[in-house]
Amino acid sequence: MSSEGGAEDTGGAVGAPRAVPIDQWDVAAQMSYWAFHQQRRVDYMRYAYLQLGSDADAEEAVDLTFDQMMDRWLHMLEMENLEGYAWKILKRRIIDMHRKRRRRPELMETAAFEAALADQVEDPYDRLTDAITLYVAVRDLSERQRDAILLHYGMGFTAAEAAEVMGNQEATVRSQLRTGRERLIATLKLRCPEHPNGKTRS
Template sequence: MRYAYLQLGSDADTEEAVDLTFDAVMDCWPRMLGMENLEGYAWTILKRRIIDMHRKRRRRPELMEAAAFEAAVADHIEDPYDALTVAIALYAAVASLGERQFDAILLHYRMGFTGPPPT
C-alpha cells in the first residue's frame, strides 16, 4: 500500500490498484503456487496496476515533485529555496534511473526497506 501510495498519491487510487492486484493474484493463485518467486510475480502485478491507474487517470507520476517539496519543507533550514533546488535536482536524477534502480531507491530511502526489492 505504501509503495502504491508513493506512486499514485491518492488513497482512492492506491486502494483500487491494491484491490486489483489482489484480484489478479487470486485469479492465478493455483498457477502461482508452482512459481519459484511468488513475491516477485505479485510485485510485477502491483507495478502493472499502478501503471494502469496512471493511464486511466491520464497523468504522469508525481512522486518526485512531491518528494522534492516535502524534503525542502521538512527540515528547518535557513534557505528552503536552495534546499528545494537541490532536492529537485536529486529527484530528477533518481527519476532517470532504470526501473529496478528507481524501485531500490524508493523502497530504501522513502520506505525504509533494507533488503533487495522483489524480482
C-alpha cells in the first residue's frame, strides 16, 4: 500500500476531467466515498464556518473539498493516511476562499481560543477579551496548534476525535494542545501586560 508521499499537492484544479467517473467505480469504492462524505461533511462544515464566518463560504469550500476528493478518491484509497490528506485538501480550499473574498479570517474563531484560556483560574490573563490582541496571538501559533485548539475548544472534540479528523496521532494532538495553550498564554502576557482590572503591571 503506498503512502501519501508524492501526493502532497492538494491545490490542483477542481473540476478537471475525472479519469474514472464515480458511476464507473466498483461498488466498494463508491460506498467508501459516500461513507466518508457522510462521516466528515458536518465536521468539515463546522470547521470551515469557524474559519470563514459565512455559511455560504463554508459550504462552497467544503463542496470543493469533496469534489476534489472524488477526483482523487481511487488514489486516496491506496494512501496510508487518507484522513490527513483529506484534511489538507480542506485547509487548501479554505485558504482559496479567503483569497477569493480578499479578506482575512473572521475574528469569530477567537472564541475557541478564549475558551482555551477559560480554566486558567490562577492566571490574571484568563479573562482577556480583547479580540484583536487574541487574534494576533493566535496567528503566532503553528498551524497544527491552531487546528488542535480550534477542534478541541471551538468544536468540542476530544483529543482522540481531533486526531482522527486531522489524520494525526492522539499523543501528538495532546502535545499540540498543551504547547499551543502555553504559547498563547505567554504571548498574551507579553502583548497585553495588564491585569483584568485595567491596571498595568509594575
